[in-house]
Amino acid sequence: MWNALLSAPLRMLVRQVTRGNPAIYSRPLGAPAARFLSASVDGGSTAKKTEPVPAEAPASAGPKEPVRTSAKQYAEDFLTVTDRLEFDLVVIGSGPAGQKAAINAAKNGKRVVVIDKGTSLGGVYVHTGTVPSKTFREAIVHFTGVKSKGFMSEYSKEIANLSMGDIMQRVITVGQWQSQVVQSQLGRNDVQIMNGAARFLDPHHIEVLSSEDTVRRRVVRAANVLISVGTKPVRPDGWSDLFDGESIFDSDQILSDRWKLPRDMIVVGGGIIGLEYASMFNTLPGTRVTVIDGRPELLSFVDADVTGALMYIMRKQGANFKLGDSVVNVERIVDPTSGRKRIHVYLSSGRRVHGDNLLYAVGRVGNVSGLGLETLGIVPNKRGLLDVDANYRTSVPHIYAAGDVIGFPALASTSMEQGREASNIMFGFKRPRGSRKEFTVLPYGIYTCPEISMVGKTENQLIQAKIPYEVGYAKFEELAKAHILNEREGFLKVMFCPDEPHTLYGAAIIGHLSTELIHIGQAVLAHEGNVHYFVEGITNAPTFSELFRIAAFDGLNRTRD
Known part of the structure; x- marks a missing residue:
């Protein structure tokens, strides 16, 4: 019945009414609309009925149709059709x-x-x-x-x-x-x-x-x-007119074909979203990425070794980091000859950064x-x-x-x-x-290039809590699988109690398939296991899962006198 009643003219009528189009207030209500108002909808819910208002019409005209004389009247007629x-x-x-x-x-x-x-x-x-x-x-x-x-x-x-x-x-x-x-x-x-x-x-x-x-x-x-x-x-105050979705955008606008791949990309915000996109664009040949963040360090909740490795890898590919510096002004400059848009960013330190595009990724609300x-x-x-x-x-x-x-x-x-x-x-x-x-042992996955993942305690958390611990490392470049797939960058680290039974405290990884591998450590932590599981358990070879065994051996060797 809805399809029959909601003809194209009727739908247009309702849209015009709800948008306050004064040109239609005195128009007579047509037959489809009248049927709509008198129809019983969804088992008995009916539209509000109003008495017809006489309207002048030629004597030869058919039956007079009701006339609505106000936007409110039209809105009430249509919008009180309600399902409860x-x-x-x-x-x-x-x-x-x-x-x-x-x-x-x-x-x-x-x-x-x-x-x-x-x-x-x-x-x-x-x-x-x-x-x-x-x-x-x-x-x-x-x-x-x-x-x-x-x-x-x-x-x-x-x-x-x-x-x-x-x-x-x-x-x-x-x-x-x-x-x-x-x-x-x-x-x-x-x-x-x-x-x-x-x-x-x-x-x-x-x-x-x-x-x-x-x-x-x-x-x-x-x-x-x-x-x-x-x-x-989040969009900062005073920036509303700058977000055009082509040269300046937020993380909801970036996924669009309205803009071209940049030569110089500016990312404001060094959180998870900002770093993920920064590292993605940083892999594009010919694209230079600059990350700006007012904090002195990136991803403070992530293991410091891991964030340090990520910055090192990104810098090797040409990325530039401006930390501890905040944005005070942004300008979009259009070259009058070429029509090319350039973004000029002015920082609190007095420095300036130029780029083709700017991604603003400073938090969400x-x-x-x-x-x-x-x-x-x-x-x-x-x-x-x-x-x-x-x-x-x-x-x-x-x-x-x-x-x-x-x-x-x-x-x-x-x-x-x-x-x-x-x-x-x-x-x-x-x-x-x-x-x-x-379900309180939650893994974290950050899809940078390369991926980052961790579970349990970080080294910094153990130090702050004054909990004695030992660390074991395993490098991707030690694995045959890493060379087979040409994924040699990165490492895995495990933190555990230095005394028997060597209870596992946490694990952190940067490298290929990190967000998949971390679940091995998660399972051991959830059952309050220790690093001997990694040593005694047999994994397929060659696989990236061997990283846990190598890291466990490395850490246990450090505990020996």
Whole structure:
């Protein structure tokens, strides 16, 4: 019935009304609209009816049609067509936390709906964050021939004509596939999906305003709510007009074919996102990258040996780091002859940096605007993030939050587990196996070139806690597998107790497949194991897994008198 009623002229009429077009206020309401207003929708919810207002018409004209004389009248007629639905759990946002919470609750017999204002599901994880950025990385590695450079005298010939369009084609394909996977998983578990912007009317009622093409306004009643709306890039005050998506962009805009691959790339922000993209572009032949960060060191939560190695590798490829210096002004200069745009960055030290493009990647803020949290008494912090207790509850007991919107560690992997755990807690589900301890040993993966990953304690944390420890190292260049694949840069280190039973404290890796290899160390830590597991366990050879055994032998040798 909706397709029959929502004819193209009617849809246009509603759009014009809601946008306040005065030219239509005195137009007679046509037959399709009249049928729409009088129709019963979704089992009995009807539109508000109004008495027809007489209008002058020729005597020969047919029956007089009702006339609406104000924008408010039109809006009331169309937008009060409302679905009122009740759910055990309403999830706002379809990113990793929202997906896993919804599916977990649905598998346990709860009625669940996911509300997302995007045109396709998956959230930042699928569309502008994790999946597309990692696809972008692999596309660059493939097209530039980085992995094959050791076998050939020059980079792949494909690089000569490489464009952002070539890279984005792969990014778009993978993103569409992943979004379809999310929709399929939710559908298989009978999770309902609503497209539209969510806004709290009160603690238990949420309004869902659909896009302008559907004209339906829905109100859902929620016994429990999970807010998993993710984050969005920070933009500094006074920069709004500078972000054109071509020469200056944030991390949500960078994945676009609107701009050309640069010769000089400026990255403001030396956090995870900034360094990932900086290292990716740094692998492109002919591209020089400058990283600017106001802090004296990069990634302070990562093992210092690892960050030092990353900077060394990037510098060998031409990168420049300006640390402890902040941006005070940015100008976009257009050459009047060539039309070429150049970015001029002025630093607090008085130095200037010039480039073709600038990526601003200094933090992210919670994507909570428009949710109506003020009606609930929930106050985001200054970064727009939501405070929760150990059980992911906000200040309103039946409203939970999980994922990036609650802050550190803001990783897709941890967000998934937070969503599952939140749904377990709100409904009292019993965890299928194990205790929560095994899920507190979280791995960190940073997809720079090369990758970085770690789990457990860092050396600095052990020093600060005054815990005695020993370290064992293994270099990639010692492995046959590293030479076979031409992936010789990097190392693995393990930290452990110097006394028996040599309990493992942590592990850190920089190099090829680091984000995969770290799970070996994670498994040992989760079961409170020791480095003798690496020594006594037999691994396939040649493999990168041999790194753990080599590092364990190296560390144990240091403990001997």
